[in-house]
Amino acid sequence: MEIPILVFTLVVGIFTGVILQRGRVCTNSAFRNLLFARNTELMMIVVLTVTVELIGYQILEIFSLPGFTFESNPIPLSIILLPIGGFLFGLGTVFAGGCAGGICYRIGEGSFKALLAFLGFATGIGILSIGPLSEITINFRASTSWLIDGRVPSLEMIFPRWIWTIVALVLALSGIMYYYKKETKQLTHLLPHWTPLVSGILLGFLGVASRYLSTLSGRAFGFSTTDGIGEIFQVIASFLGFFSPIQIGWAGLFILGLIFGAAVSSIQIHEFKLKFPNQLDIIQFFGGGLLMGFGAMLALGCNFGHVFGGIPELGLSSFLALIFMITGNWVGSYIYYSVMAKELPESTPINLSVE
Numbered sequence: 001m002e003i004p005i006l007v008f009t010l011v012v013g014i015f016t017g018v019i020l021q022r023g024r025v026c027t028n029s030a031f032r033n034l035l036f037a038r039n040t041e042l043m044m045i046v047v048l049t050v051t052v053e054l055i056g057y058q059i060l061e062i063f064s065l066p067g068f069t070f071e072s073n074p075i076p077l078s079i080i081l082l083p084i085g086g087f088l089f090g091l092g093t094v095f096a097g098g099c100a101g102g103i104c105y106r107i108g109e110g111s112f113k114a115l116l117a118f119l120g121f122a123t124g125i126g127i128l129s130i131g132p133l134s135e136i137t138i139n140f141r142a143s144t145s146w147l148i149d150g151r152v153p154s155l156e157m158i159f160p161r162w163i164w165t166i167v168a169l170v171l172a173l174s175g176i177m178y179y180y181k182k183e184t185k186q187l188t189h190l191l192p193h194w195t196p197l198v199s200g201i202l203l204g205f206l207g208v209a210s211r212y213l214s215t216l217s218g219r220a221f222g223f224s225t226t227d228g229i230g231e232i233f234q235v236i237a238s239f240l241g242f243f244s245p246i247q248i249g250w251a252g253l254f255i256l257g258l259i260f261g262a263a264v265s266s267i268q269i270h271e272f273k274l275k276f277p278n279q280l281d282i283i284q285f286f287g288g289g290l291l292m293g294f295g296a297m298l299a300l301g302c303n304f305g306h307v308f309g310g311i312p313e314l315g316l317s318s319f320l321a322l323i324f325m326i327t328g329n330w331v332g333s334y335i336y337y338s339v340m341a342k343e344l345p346e347s348t349p350i351n352l353s354v355e
Contacts, residue, residue: 017261018265049200077316089291092289094335119289121290153317229255
């Protein structure tokens with residue numbers, strides 16, 4: 001990888017970590033808030049991020065840049081593995097205490113619970129990417145992949161990209177007006193000036209930059225955490241003899257930058273605090289991360305990869321993955337917070353809506 005791309009990749013990762021940490025961007029919290037509080041503030045970040053990315057991808061497609069050609073690259077769709085993987089991933093986020101991006105920025109805040117989830121995530125990726133299980137998964141995915149005229153199903157098969165970009169923009173503007181009309185108070189655990197609007201727009205710009213830089217590095221895709229965590233796992237595993245020695249790539253550098261950015265941000269605003277798990281936490285958080293790793297490998301992507309990376313590619317697989325991830329998250333949330341009667345965290349604003 002060329003030095004300028006390497007430097008800019010780290011910069012994008014660092015700023016992504018800052019935004020995730022200060023905006024408390026986590027789809028686990030966003031899905032849970034919809035279920036328990038009918039609160040849309042964190043989901044607004046998701047909508048705005050994807051909308052800005054769609055606009056940016058449209059610009060990248062229209063205007064030619066040196067050494068860069070934009071072509072949509074949707075994630076493949078296995079009609080069997082994707083639903084299972086999406087559901088397992090959503091379920092795992094509940095017990096891991098965060099989504100893929102969420103556990104990364106919480107590591108930067110000093111959470112050893114998040115580190116356990118990260119290690120479980122990496123282990124799940126490793127189990128399904130090494131040896132016979134890898135071959136079984138790959139072969140089964142190939143035999144159950146859904147193609148249309150030899151192509152991965154995409155919304156671009158129905159209408160061109162610019163139409164979907166306009167649709168997303170209209171929906172986002174409608175959502176913003178509804179959001180402010182309802183006078184929903186800001187989440188109590190956010191900084192006063194760090195609104196979902198700020199987080200969504202800034203994260204969207206970084207998503208476009210990620211797509212551009214990663215394509216220049218030979219990886220024609222944008223935001224993702226699964227392949228980055230997988231790269232870090234492979235580098236570590238190569239020292240243990242499980243893999244041939246490899247160099248860390250764009251995705252791995254992005255993850256390292258993200259964690260570092262979150263650490264710098266949390267220290268700056270005095271939110272860095274070492275948090276150690278107890279024995280039960282070790283089982284819960286590592287196990288939740290393990291489910292996430294299995295799910296991400298089966299679905300060929302995590303929440304970050306499918307929602308912030310795959311949906312802007314207009315792949316049908318990512319829209320379906322989102323549905324199953326939400327379903328898994330809601331089932332897990334019901335079990336964890338209702339059946340097991342665990343206390344809801346502060347990121348669930350039960351009484352923040354003004355009637």
